[in-house]
Amino acid sequence: MTRSACLIFNPVAGQSDPDEDLNKIVNILEPEIELDVQCTTPEKDAAQLTKTAVERGVKTIIASGGDGTLSAAAGALVETGIPLGIIPRGTANAIASALGIHDTIKAACQTILDGKIKKIDVGRCNDKPMVLLAGIGFEAKTVEEADRELKNNFGMLAYVVSGLQKLGELEPFEATIETDENTVTITATAVTIANAAPPTSILAQGPAGIVYDDGLLDLTVVTPKNQTNAIAASYELLQSAIFGESADHEDVKYIRTRYVKVTAKPAQKIVLDGEIIGETPIKVDCIPGGLTVFVPMQQD
The missing domain is CATH 2.60.200.40 (Tumour Suppressor Smad4)
Structure with a gap:
């Protein structure tokens, strides 16, 4: 394997079975990307898990969950240059929609596998x-x-x-x-x-x-x-x-x-x-x- 990434996974996002979702993501990505899977908990949210991964020297972050999870992971990556992969599994999936990312697990994973990255703007709102x-x-x-x-x-x-x-x-x-x-x-x-x-x-x-x-x-x-x-x-x-x-x-x-x-x-x-x-x-x-x-x- 030539690529590795930390997968931040929210098990309570959306209405689907989280175990099935996680298995599907791993099965699609792991043939090409070595995954370090980290699940969010009430004690550790996506922002904390992402910051810890960055401190460990991770080169790619993949976040899967609702808009709250994706936004939290993205916020921890601002101005780091570390690319974020998005696998939406929430209610609205507004972030994925705004960025033109498909809202199915298979298509979102394929976007990550294809490896095309883009720098986008981000706002700072009341220091958030x-x-x-x-x-x-x-x-x-x-x-x-x-x-x-x-x-x-x-x-x-x-x-x-x-x-x-x-x-x-x-x-x-x-x-x-x-x-x-x-x-x-x-x-x-x-x-x-x-x-x-x-x-x-x-x-x-x-x-x-x-x-x-x-x-x-x-x-x-x-x-x-x-x-x-x-x-x-x-x-x-x-x-x-x-x-x-x-x-x-x-x-x-x-x-x-x-x-x-x-x-x-x-x-x-x-x-x-x-x-x-x-x-x-x-x-x-x-x-x-x-x-x-x-x-x-x-x-x-």
Whole structure:
């Protein structure tokens, strides 16, 4: 064997049988890659296991689990140059979707075996790594209140259902947005700061064509005055996600920047890569090329 890697495996991710998943991964990869398998536990998460592996001198990390597991492993690899292989087994699999990585074990393993790597940007959000995005306001509430049973049974559809339920409960807030170039204060219901985003992250789709290796963050600000406008703005963002055209609606604004700080009155909850991490204020800066990942061969 000429290659070796540490496999960080979350046995409680997703709804499939973890033993079968692990055996399948090992059977596909081990003919070509010598694996050191490390399973996450309540005491040792993916970030800790990854850091320990890096300290041991591991040259490749493979992470298998949900977005939380993948994000934690990725965060421990920022600016190390060590490539990350991604095998998604979660509910949403948003990270894999945003990076164009297939969500089946066989296809994801093949991406790693092919060996094509790419440097992508990563964000630093309140001193935490951000692979995908941070949402303020409406999106944070949607994620927080998505029903666990719905998430288990319907995956990303649960977030859509939760979002639709919340459209009638709009809670505008005053957002002060500071970038490298200027500072603006605006009344908003949602502010989304994206490094990368799958089409299912509708509230991140204002700019369309979010590029994960351009050295910039993409901000989408939704400012509807009422429920009717909120539905119209959401429709434009959905169209943007599907067809790749910038949202054209007076209540959707977007900015590209390397750095942003957002404060809110009243304070708003923040969701970072699918997890609630606290409340505003929030500071995010882009680290160009800060993470190295395995990507499918067809990507440029």
